[in-house]
Amino acid sequence: MPHPTGVRVLNRPSVFSNITKKSAKRNIDPEKLDHVVRTDLADPPLSRGSMDRLHSRDVRKSLTAHLPGRSSSPASKSKASPKPSPRIAPAKPARLAIEIESPPLILHGSPSHSTGALLSGQLLLTVTDPEVTIQSYEMILQGRMTTRKPVGKDCPECTTKISHVRQWNFLSEATLFKVGAHNFPFSHLLSGQLPATCHSELGRIDYFLRAEATTSLGDKFATEYALPVQRALMPGSDRNAQRVFPPTNLSAIVVLPPVIHPIGSFPVQMRLTGLVESALKDAQKRWRVRKMSWKIDETSRVVSAACSKHAHKVGGEGKGVLHEDTRTIATEDIKQGWKTDFDIPGGQIEIEFTAALNTNKQPVCDVESPNGLSSSHLLVLEIIVSEEQVSLKGAKYATPTGGARVLRMQFKIIVTERAGMGISWDEELPPPYEDVPHSPPGYLSEFQGDINQLPRIEELDLGDSVEVDSSSGRA
Ligand SMILES: [Zn+2]
Structure with a gap:
């Protein structure tokens, strides 16, 4: 490709x-x-x-x-x-390097709830000449969305869309730097709404820090740093899902973990009821499980937007083509381990098994990017049941009737990174560089008067906000 x-x-x-x-x-x-x-x-x-x-x-x-x-x-x-x-x-008279000081960038929680992740580091300018005058010195945090199905084949503009997340200008005017290392600290709170880094079958989302400096003589030098951004959705309680299979009385209740991870296994519990189809006078028709299997499908989608040069191929500016690809990233037959109980009313089967994603398939986490790249997962359970008739008189022997059915169930599962040791930035709260003052805040030296004459907090006039509150009936 x-x-x-x-x-x-x-x-x-x-x-x-x-x-x-x-x-x-x-x-x-x-x-x-x-x-x-x-x-x-x-x-x-x-x-x-x-x-x-x-x-x-x-x-x-x-x-x-x-x-x-x-x-x-x-x-x-x-x-x-x-x-x-x-x-x-x-x-070159100097070179650039980026050093990241913050822990790996993990957005905790869903895009609508995440408070983001704090990025901090240093941009290092190492001057190798005795001195150099830097005219412009800036760094950009960019997001790059790359499709593997560009509208214009081999067209870079169709393939990669770049968005600027944040820009730093380290110099406001041309500045002379002596030989040696010069550090420029930077920090940024990445929005919790940003889609995480994703390398799916059809496209990629990547983040890069790109720094560039230009000397007064027009000499340019640059450096780039790939910045993976992960998302860890918080696990909640287990999910219960029910499926029915008319015209039979069969009904399945499946218990799944709220989220699963690319590495590691997870338990699935299932109870299948309504096995006994009909009770005749001295015989019984019922379903027996012959085979069970599960698989996990990963669906990737990408909207390949056309560049202005190739817009005519898709019917105009701002339009794109949706591509979709589904692949199986784990599958297994369950040959045993279920408990069949025909003695309780209706009869039931219980099973608990362990499933896991195949890491060799390099599964990707769920992502839903506003620019059209997404990845989602389905757990598919398949049960083959055959019908048999049992005599209730004398010796209980079962005779297959020849009837069989495939019970197929699909459940949406959410694949996300482990929160691991990562702590959401707002729980730990390291101050960003721009929040650190040059000196501790001073005392109110301008205040001249009697401290006891100051109004108490409750008496302070809060101005407009109080009026707004009272008009909305909350004050
Ligand atoms: Zn193009």
Whole structure:
């Protein structure tokens, strides 16, 4: 399948995602690597720090080997295939790196209830020249929605939609920085309504921090950091669901956990009643369970919106195409373990079994993004019952009548991340950087008068809000 960057996507996670993660984890940004490779070429053998560079060069080799699409970017094209000349372009005067200090970003609760997740970290500017004047210095937290079914094949605008979640401008005017490291702290409370990071069969939602600096000479350098955002829906009480199967008297009650997780198993309880169809004078017709099985289906949906250039393909601007894909991510036959009781009125069968998602299938959590990407799950239970007739006189022997039925039940299940050790930010409440004052709040030194003359709290005139309250009848 073609990919926007020209990388062939073979399996999930894609080659592209591996590289993004790799570069994020090791804090290697392509710009820096370019710098490393170029200095290598010019370097005398085994100078100070050359081991580091050698290591980085190996990383770069392995990156470029998997990343044919990278060569199409203008930055690397000029550098990746330099003319065979001993003259090497000068190294960048500085480099950027992002360090995240906050714990993994987990949105606790549903989009309508979540208070969000707190992101904080440092943007590090390391100046390698004696000094450099930075003209602009900014960072963007962006969300990227990528469809695997773009309207215009190989069209980057159709494939990826970028939204800006937050932007930081670290400088209001050109500023001179001396050699060394300069830290810029940042923080942001991610909205609880944001869709979580998702890599489904049909599309992806990713978040990135992208920082870029431009020197007064027009030299640009940048870095990017992949920022996974997870959602953990709070478990509540178990869910009971009932299904009936007319024209028979069969009825099933199934008990399911409120949420399940991509890793780990979960219990399912079922009680099937109404097994005895009819009681004749000296015989009984009843259903016997022959086979049970369960499976979990994952449905991915994506709305591929067209770019302005390809809008004509879908009938105009702002329109898209809905794609849907369903795959089975776990299945099992239940061969035994149920208890059949024909002696209680109507007869019943009880069973409890354990189900789990197959992690090899890389299940994704439930997500419902406003831009059309969603993932949902169904537990499907299938029971095959056959009819038999039993004589109630003398020896009780059952004779199959030849009748059989397939009882099929579907239950929506919610797959979500474990809340784990994560604590919702508002329960822990670390202050964001912008909330920390430069100095402790001062005393009311301007107040000149008798403290005892101050009105008591209850007597304070609260102004408009009181009037609003009284008009709505609550005051
Ligand atoms: Zn397009």
